[in-house]
Amino acid sequence: MKKTVLARAMALVAGIVAIVGVTTLSTAAAAPNASTPAEARVDSIPNITDWRDISLPLDAYVQDFAERQTVLRAEYALTKSCVEQFGFQFAAPAWDKSPAAVPNAGQPAHYRLYGLLDEDHAKQMGYHSYGENPASEAAYADKELPRDYYNVVAAKFGGGVFNGKTIPDGGCLGAAQREVEGATDLSMPVQLSFDAWTASKSDSRVVAAFAKWSMCMAGSGYHYSTPMEANNDPKWSGEKASADEIAVAVADVNCKKTTNLVGIRMAVDAAYQREAISQHGVELNAIKAGLVRQAATASAILAKP
Amino acid sequence: MKGSRLRRKLLTAVIAAVVSLSLVPQQVGAADYDGYCDNNEVCVYKDANLGTPRSDFLYYYPDMDGGINFHTYNYPSSCNTIPGWWDCRLNDSISSVDSWSDHRSIRIFTDAYYDGNYQTIRIYGRVMQVQYNDQTSSDCWNDGGITYAVDPDCTFSN
Numbered sequence: 001m002k003k004t005v006l007a008r009a010m011a012l013v014a015g016i017v018a019i020v021g022v023t024t025l026s027t028a029a030a031a032p033n034a035s036t037p038a039e040a041r042v043d044s045i046p047n048i049t050d051w052r053d054i055s056l057p058l059d060a061y062v063q064d065f066a067e068r069q070t071v072l073r074a075e076y077a078l079t080k081s082c083v084e085q086f087g088f089q090f091a092a093p094a095w096d097k098s099p100a101a102v103p104n105a106g107q108p109a110h111y112r113l114y115g116l117l118d119e120d121h122a123k124q125m126g127y128h129s130y131g132e133n134p135a136s137e138a139a140y141a142d143k144e145l146p147r148d149y150y151n152v153v154a155a156k157f158g159g160g161v162f163n164g165k166t167i168p169d170g171g172c173l174g175a176a177q178r179e180v181e182g183a184t185d186l187s188m189p190v191q192l193s194f195d196a197w198t199a200s201k202s203d204s205r206v207v208a209a210f211a212k213w214s215m216c217m218a219g220s221g222y223h224y225s226t227p228m229e230a231n232n233d234p235k236w237s238g239e240k241a242s243a244d245e246i247a248v249a250v251a252d253v254n255c256k257k258t259t260n261l262v263g264i265r266m267a268v269d270a271a272y273q274r275e276a277i278s279q280h281g282v283e284l285n286a287i288k289a290g291l292v293r294q295a296a297t298a299s300a301i302l303a304k305p
Numbered sequence: 306m307k308g309s310r311l312r313r314k315l316l317t318a319v320i321a322a323v324v325s326l327s328l329v330p331q332q333v334g335a336a337d338y339d340g341y342c343d344n345n346e347v348c349v350y351k352d353a354n355l356g357t358p359r360s361d362f363l364y365y366y367p368d369m370d371g372g373i374n375f376h377t378y379n380y381p382s383s384c385n386t387i388p389g390w391w392d393c394r395l396n397d398s399i400s401s402v403d404s405w406s407d408h409r410s411i412r413i414f415t416d417a418y419y420d421g422n423y424q425t426i427r428i429y430g431r432v433m434q435v436q437y438n439d440q441t442s443s444d445c446w447n448d449g450g451i452t453y454a455v456d457p458d459c460t461f462s463n
Contacts, residue, residue: 068462
């Protein structure tokens with residue numbers, strides 16, 4: 001996120017608001033006036049100290065790990081068959097995993113949606129995450145795939161005709177996607193969740209919570225207006241976390257817990273999501289039905305010998 | 306205070322630029338960062354509809370605002386010079402993405418180190434307008450199957 005003067009100004013305003021005595025969180029919708037839109041109504045605020053407890057209303061409109069895996073496997077099976085008709089071999093990506101073997105048992109994970117909340121992670125790595133860049137990846141750089149292959153699989157060069165056969169629109173993968181996923185645009189829940197998350201960031205109740213978190217951090221000697229500012233501090237740009245970064249990250253996690261910042265943000269985010277669901281109920285119900293159809297189509301394709 | 310922070314930021318960035326430019330010949334894969342999208346790379350663009358290429362890379366950007374990976378090699382050309390390092394930051398400047406990866410999907414995040422909200426881009430995926438326009442600060446490749454992976458947001462259906 002942009003580390004701007006605006007962000008600092010907002011934090012300053014939030015701090016002033018906190019200092020003049022806004023120490024309790026209003027759970028009712030803020031009163032609208034001519035210049036500001038009404039804030040979403042929050043009925044209750046859970047205490048959240050574990051990222052696994054973060055759940056949101058729009059989670060019901062996206063596929064979980066197992067469902068998505070089934071859809072993708074069906075699409076890769078169709079793609080393989082199509083690509084072979086053009087004389088190529090298609091290697092579907094591996095990594096079939098049991099939902100039990102993935103984080104949060106395959107439910108939508110919101111590990112750092114509101115910033116780092118995992119104290120063990122903070123103690124080990126600060127804000128960094130070290131699980132990437134394996135040496136085995138180097139082999140892929142040398143595995144030259146021909147242009148025609150990319151064109152047949154995904155129409156990367158515009159499709160056309162290859163070996164006398166017309167490449168489907170979007171390539172073989174595009175055709176497979178249409179067969180399994182249909183024409184329904186499933187991006188709306190993602191966009192709505194982003195809109196709600198963005199609105200929650202500048203909601204007065206969250207801004208007040210940021211101010212409390214900021215005061216808590218100041219108690220440890222760290223001066224940041226928001227958790228995002230601490231996370232995005234350019235001082236942390238080294239390959240590994242420094243001792244300073246780890247100390248700040250640990251203080252950040254502890255301050256999030258003592259101020260219930262994540263609980264407040266989740267409650268406000270969920271409130272905006274519920275508003276979006278009520279405004280887009282028809283489209284979202286169609287999407288939900290589309291997800292069920294996709295899963296059934298995918299299962300039927302995979303069941304074929 | 307503000308001036309001191311700015312100086313620190315500038316110093317960090319200049320050091321990062323010097324280090325990163327010194328690493329150019331050692332990048333894995335001859336095609337990495339060459340301005341052409343190919344062979345398992347993910348390519349990011351300044352504008353929608355794959356307009357104005359910024360970078361093509363095989364691995365990840367944990368922080369698009371600093372560090373040895375923060376730069377692009379192909380646009381603008383001044384990125385390849387130390388004085389032009391500031392133009393090279395990918396942070397909050399991406400509008401479209403083209404994945405040529407045949408084995409890993411990726412996620413792009415609104416904040417550094419896979420923090421904040423994210424959008425998933427599947428293998429071979431082409432996204433003409435990302436949902437978080439000019440708000441992407443990091444990306445991770447699907448780490449499924451790698452046992453030492455640590456970030457749950459980077460383990461997803463592939």
